[in-house]
Amino acid sequence: MSGGFLKIKKHKEPSEAKPKLDPWLIGIIDDEPSMHDVTKLALSRITIFDRPLKFVSAYSAHEGYELIERHPEMALVLLDVVMETDDAGLCLVKRIREELSNKFIQIILRTGQPGFAPEEQVMVDYEINAYKTKSELTRSKLFTALATGIRSYRQITALEKSRQGLRAIIEASSSLIQERSVYDFASGVLDQISALFELNTESIFCVSQRPHNGPSAISARQSDEYFVVAASEKYQPLFGKPISAIGQTGLSDAPIDIVKQVLQKKQHIFSEQYSCLYLSTPSQWEGVIIAERAEKLKQVDQELLQVFCMNVAIGLENAKFFNYLNKAAYYDEVTGLFSRAGFIDNARTFYRSHGDELCLYLLDVDYFHNIIESLGYDFGNKILKRIARHLMASYGEDVVLARLHSDVFALLLPHSNIKAQEVAMRSSIPFNIDDHAIRLGMTVGAAKLEEGESIDEFDPSLLLRHAEIALKVAKENRRGSGELFDSNYERNSRHRMSLLSDIRQAIDSKELYLVMQPKVNSADLSIMGYEALLRWEHELQGNIPPDAFIPAVEKSGLYYDVDLYVAQATCDLINQNKQLSHPISINLSANSLNHETFVEDLHNVFIRNQVPLNRVELEITENALIHSETAIRELDRLAAYGFTICLDDFGAGYSSLGYLLRLPLHTIKIDRAFVSHLEGNQKAQVVLEGIINMGQKLGKEMIVEGVETQAQLVLVREMGVEHIQGFYFFKPMKIEQILELQSQYKL
Structure with missing residues (x-):
């Protein structure tokens, strides 16, 4: 066999004495003890690169963090995604890379919940080797993943x-x-x-x-x-x-x-x-x-x-x-530009000779990893060299140029006359390499020196960090754009992290509570149901608007916990207030439907609290379903249990009439955008009436939300819609107000 092939073999007694090599230390972090046993059994008596394997175990993300902290020499970890929380494994990856600053350990994520987090997005957002479902990791595939990871670890540590x-x-x-x-x-x-x-x-x-x-x-x-x-x-x-x-x-x-x-x-x-x-x-x-x-x-x-x-x-x-x-220590081998260390060293000298008007631009090659995957590393290196030559030709000699890592370049100019967006546009030019026509886009983050910063105070690493924050914001906003660092970016980042921590605490301390907005019958304007809406009364900051914390819930992976929290809170309202006489709608995140046990867990909440399923309605946003076949399948399971399903915000964004045939819907709620342009707009009226007629012919109950004026009410009633919701009738109320309202209406 060629020397280039990896040797994975079962252990056997050598024919002659060989020096014993230290084993590869492999971590298993999983809250299922059986996964530890199965993994060790599958990999027992295996040697990789002539070294045996030694396993150490942890059964939670917290234990796993301490385990890796004790064993920085660990080569690879098999890490479960879902443990204490749905994103425990993903959070641990970030802690390993950022808090422990361990860039060497190779990480293979394993999950028993396929589709919980999109594989492509996880591979882009987290520094991991692989993201596999537990069911697909057969013995041979586990060997391959492990050997590939150890090969990477060996190469990285040798290079370091x-x-x-x-x-x-x-x-x-x-x-x-x-x-x-x-x-x-x-x-x-x-x-x-x-x-x-x-x-x-x-x-x-x-x-x-x-x-x-x-x-x-x-x-x-x-x-x-x-x-x-x-x-x-x-x-x-x-x-x-x-x-x-x-x-x-x-x-x-x-x-x-x-x-x-x-x-x-x-x-x-x-x-x-x-x-x-x-x-x-x-x-x-x-x-x-x-x-x-x-x-x-x-x-x-x-x-x-x-x-x-x-x-x-x-x-x-x-x-x-x-x-x-x-040069080997301070220059990039591929491009001949400064490395990160060389950039930091030369930035100080550049400052001394050019004063305090410096501006740093970080240029990230858009989708460079796709080029590597398609055309290989050698071709990628040719692109990097061409970019380096282009930057040198474009900005002259009176600059500091560096390749910081992978596809990120640093450009330090003696002035800030050029906007980040302009740098991005200048750098996005076509190349012809090996008969391949390539047009590369660049996303740019820029940072200037703090006003009045002296040479003794000048910290190139801080300037780099500010530019990196700006680059991250630019990438989140739009690829190919440019952003200049603003101190608000850093404050917002810290605020998001603080808010996320507070949300977890709010769930435990029950700072989150429900308000309800009545829905009315269009014929006689009587109340026919309520929509439960989540609110947060922070112990220090007071009332926090939903649009400030709901996106953080979605990004952090807390949607599963929050959805079950809302379900339990709804059950509490129903059981503690027997006079509530109409169904309550609760909103679900489509991401929760991707959670392996969510359907059963949600059903069990109502069974445990002895709340009949006809007392609630589940609302799910249409946009959230567009790219999730798993979520659609889970809706069928919810309907089979007896839940009433409502499609929320219909018509907002990516409306697909095909979903009306596929989904087990009882109700369709039309997005408020159609109502807001209704008055004096004949086209908007035609579209809305057409949606209402279509839904009714499909046998669905139709509800229009966002009705705020008398004129809007008259129009939607003429269109024959059954139910209406909006500030014209009622704003969201606390339970005490709802009960008082019911007594006034004698419901």
Whole structure:
């Protein structure tokens, strides 16, 4: 089999002894104990990349957070989406990436509730490897997902270790270059090797020819034999002597043999006992560093040692290699632009020379991931290079350009004369690459320096964060647009997070309550039912409008909890106020219908509270059903239980007459938009009357909402609609007002 294929195999006893490798640490976070058992059974005695697996378990998102916090070395986690809450797994993903700043662990989301959260959206919004339903993860597919994740983890951690190693080498080399003698330099090299690679072993540094600046014991030597110019404690007797003298000191001859092999092959040798490093300098010195070690070096450490040796070999004589390492740490390999670290470092210098009028633009290539999926990473890299050249040509040399990550570029200009939207338009140009005509869109977020900010106060990282917030707002508003950072964005973000936390608390403390708006019979204007509407009386902020907290409920995934909360509150109203004589309509989120157990849970609320199903009506918004086949199927199940279903806001947006035939509807509520333009608008009257007639011929009860004037009332009554709702009759009321109203109407 080709070496490029992944090896996943059952464990078996090796034919010969091999060093044992640490296992991959795999986390299982799931509130179903059986999932832990099944997963461990399926993956038992499996090795991936010649390393076994070790499992650790947590049974809630809270436990999972603590588990990953204790084990930052965890390679991969199999994470359930729905645990304590419907979005517990998704929230944990964000906490892992943001609070723990763990960018290395690979995450496979598993759910037993297909369709609860759209796979495409989850893959875009969250840094995960895969999003799978539990039923589709067969043993072989689980192997594949796990192996792919571990491969990614291995590559990412190796890359990060290389980056850290390069940075450490730069710092170490900077220190070594300051040394003026071979003795000091060589001693420093041994110290740095021991510190950088945690060898803590005995070592020797020997070179060919006489070092010019060594101690007097060395300077008198004229031979071209290899002399020890630095040594650890064990080999101190060899200091200043030729390497051939090792045998005369009572030490083993093994170092002599391995030195001969290194010089003959002119390459490094890593044996069971020694790491032997070959050096060749511009001045034609040859050198060898021998380090004893107790265990085999990891591949990445061997590679870093080789890089370090290259720096050692030419460090004193050629500063270019140091500059190369510096470039590896501060420049993007693909485009040649600054990396994020390079951008931050150079932004300070740019500020000093250009003053406080700077403006930072972040450019995000729209839908770049689609290009990668279709045409591959090599083609994607060609696009990134072309964008870099275009930006350099468009904005000249007096800028700071960087590729921060993936498809996001940073452009720091000495002024803020160009609007973010203009930058987006300038950058959205056609390219022709490998006979592919590509027109890329750009979304831009911009940020300017705070007024009066001094050089000591200037923080490039903060400027980046502000631009990133603006970029996020621009992407949420419209791809291809541009936004300039406003402090309100940050406040709004914090407010949304605070509001979300308060909503959870409000559910627990029952700060949310119901008001009801009566619905009337068009013939005699008698009350024939109520619509329950959710309100929030915050203990500190007072009344919070529904349009301020309902969208937060939908985005946070709390819709399931809120819908069941409303159902329970409705049951409480009915049971505590027996004089309520008409059905109550409650609004449902279509997202709740995507929850696996919602239909049963909702039904159980009414059964548990002994509330007959004919006392309630379920309203669901038409727009919410358009893209959810699951929601439509669940409505059929609700109707089968005996619930009355009302299609709310009919005609608002994406009306589809086909849904009137497919859905188990009893009532159709026509959106208020048709009523608001009714007076003096013959076309609006024709459309509304047509909708009413069509619904009635289909056997549906029709209700018009949003009636606010006498003229509107007259018109809709003439059209023959059965029921009406609106401020002309009643505004939403608390239960006490409803009961008083009923007594006045003698209902």
